[in-house]
Amino acid sequence: MTRVGLALAVLGLAVAGAGALAADAPELAVTIEKNRFQPDEIRVKAGAPFVLVITNRDPGPEEFESKQLRIEKVIPSGKTVRLRMPALKPGVYSFVGEYHEKTAKGRIVAE
Amino acid sequence: MAATFIVTLREGFEAALLLGIVYTCLEKLSARQHYRWVTLGGALGLAASVLMGVVITLLSGPLLDLGPDLLGVVVIFAAVALLTWHGWWMRGHAVTLSGDVQRRVREAHLTRRLWAVGLIAFTGVFREGAETVLFLWGLVTQAAAGVATWSGFAGGVLGLATAAALGWAVFHGGRRLSLPTFFAVTSAVLLLVAAGLVATGVGRLQGLGVLPHTETLWDTSALLDDASVIGGFASGLVGYRARPTAVEVMGYMIYVLGAGSLFFRWPAAGRAA
Numbered sequence: 582m583t584r585v586g587l588a589l590a591v592l593g594l595a596v597a598g599a600g601a602l603a604a605d606a607p608e609l610a611v612t613i614e615k616n617r618f619q620p621d622e623i624r625v626k627a628g629a630p631f632v633l634v635i636t637n638r639d640p641g642p643e644e645f646e647s648k649q650l651r652i653e654k655v656i657p658s659g660k661t662v663r664l665r666m667p668a669l670k671p672g673v674y675s676f677v678g679e680y681h682e683k684t685a686k687g688r689i690v691a692e
Numbered sequence: 693m694a695a696t697f698i699v700t701l702r703e704g705f706e707a708a709l710l711l712g713i714v715y716t717c718l719e720k721l722s723a724r725q726h727y728r729w730v731t732l733g734g735a736l737g738l739a740a741s742v743l744m745g746v747v748i749t750l751l752s753g754p755l756l757d758l759g760p761d762l763l764g765v766v767v768i769f770a771a772v773a774l775l776t777w778h779g780w781w782m783r784g785h786a787v788t789l790s791g792d793v794q795r796r797v798r799e800a801h802l803t804r805r806l807w808a809v810g811l812i813a814f815t816g817v818f819r820e821g822a823e824t825v826l827f828l829w830g831l832v833t834q835a836a837a838g839v840a841t842w843s844g845f846a847g848g849v850l851g852l853a854t855a856a857a858l859g860w861a862v863f864h865g866g867r868r869l870s871l872p873t874f875f876a877v878t879s880a881v882l883l884l885v886a887a888g889l890v891a892t893g894v895g896r897l898q899g900l901g902v903l904p905h906t907e908t909l910w911d912t913s914a915l916l917d918d919a920s921v922i923g924g925f926a927s928g929l930v931g932y933r934a935r936p937t938a939v940e941v942m943g944y945m946i947y948v949l950g951a952g953s954l955f956f957r958w959p960a961a962g963r964a965a
Contacts, residue, residue: 630901640837641830642749644823648919649908649935651899655760655826657749658833663757667898667905680827682919683695 606630606665613637613656613678613685621687627671628691633664643685647676696844699827700851702924703820707737708859709885709928710775710816713878714809716866717782720874729806733813740814741821745829748822760822761900768893771815772947775886778812779879779955824852879955881929887947888931894943895933906938 611633612619625631637643637656645654645664656662669691678685714730748760828848834840866874897903913934918927926932931944 639834641834642826643830644827651895651937653764653823653896653899655748655823657756657826658830660749660752660756663754665757665901667901669905679699680830681695682699 606632608632608634608663611635611687613639613643615639616643616678616681616684618676618678618685618687623687623689625666625669625689625691628668630668631666633666634661635664636661642680644679645676646679647674647689649674650676652676653679694847696827696831696847697851697854698921698924700824700848701854701921702851702928703824703827704852704855705858705925706885706928707734707816707820708855709862709881711813712859712862712866713882714778714812716863716874717778717878718809719863719867720871723806726806726809729810730813733810734817736810737814737817737821740818741825744818744822745825748826761896764819765893765896765900767815767819768889768896771812771819772886772889772893774808774812774815775882775889776951776954777808779882779886779951781808782875782879782882783955883948883952883955884930885928886951887944888927888929890947891931891933891936891940891944894940895937898937898939903939908935909938909941911935 606629607625609623609625609631611623613635616639623633633645635645635654635656637658637660640658642655642657645656645662646652650666650669652664652666654662654664666689669689671691674689674691676687676689711730711734715727718724718726718730744760744763748756751759828845831840831845831848835842835845866878869877894903898905911934916923916926916932916934918924918932918934923932923934933940936944
């Protein structure tokens with residue numbers, strides 16, 4: 582039990598630490614409306630962490646998912662989630678709204 | 693309808709597979725009277741998923757930003773620990789198969805440890821449960837608001853039913869196998885499922901920024917995309933990744949080697965020595 586507690590504490594600290602480092606990272610707003618991302622192309626500087634501020638304006642929840650970036654994040658209806666993103670190598674990283682994969686598609690372009 | 697069917701089938705498959713396996717294990721050990729532990733674990737997993745789904749929609753701020761992700765990682769590694777225990781425990785039972793005394797010892801052993809089998813059912817269902825609950829809930833609210841059709845919800849329910857049918861097929865097929873074959877196959881499957889979970893957990897930690905991002909080792913998404921149905925099965929069953937990172941592959945390999953030696957220690961080799 583203590584070990585589990587310790588592991589949790591370490592994990593929490595690590596995440597908090599990662600958060601602190603990203604505190605002054607630029608924020609980019611993304612809105613989910615009518616099962617689409619707006620904007621659906623997000624341009625960021627390669628090599629610098631950033632924060633995606635995703636607001637879901639739809640009546641139902643959506644899940645922001647990027648298989649490439651190993652991110653799965655449920656955003657309940659009417660809520661805003663701040664997603665800390667790592668520094669990316671130059672490239673294109675696609676993401677979808679897993680609950681509406683046909684329409685909710687987008688990509689992050691790091692350059 | 694097809695799209696929602698695929699989502700819930702993909703989410704429900706792993707849980708159904710694990711439930712099928714643990715039920716069959718109990719059946720194989722003539723411990724049917726203990727099915728209730730698995731059923732209870734599964735039911736509690738479902739209840740926890742609904743609760744978690746509600747809680748997620750109530751959270752906001754940093755709690756919503758990080759809370760569900762941290763819990764998700766904890767559940768993944770808890771599931772790995774439980775499956776490792778189960779594989780090790782099964783090996784013990786596969787070795788002592790006959791003899792009345794041995795059987796009674798085994799039963800006592802079994803009863804004392806059965807809460808853990810229930811926990812496997814719990815984590816199996818809970819792992820993707822909250823997401824699935826939210827997904828279905830979203831389909832209902834959207835259909836009720838008139839922005840989507842009810843066939844989407846029907847597809848979602850059908851996907852879960854299909855996953856359950858696959859779990860049942862595992863149970864039914866597993867029962868027919870001879871005991872040694874069943875234990876060998878199950879150990880191998882559990883080893884790979886757990887290794888896949890290790891890769892998932894490690895990947896999540898990378899996504900959360902706890903572990904550094906590493907190079908993608910290969911890209912087979914053109915051949916078999918892990919977002920497709922078959923790719924989803926392969927991902928749940930053997931931990932297939934179309935674009936694995938170096939750290940994920942490392943975690944997977946270390947787990948397979950470490951836990952593999954725990955699951956498959958050949959008794960003949962031990963006696964010969």
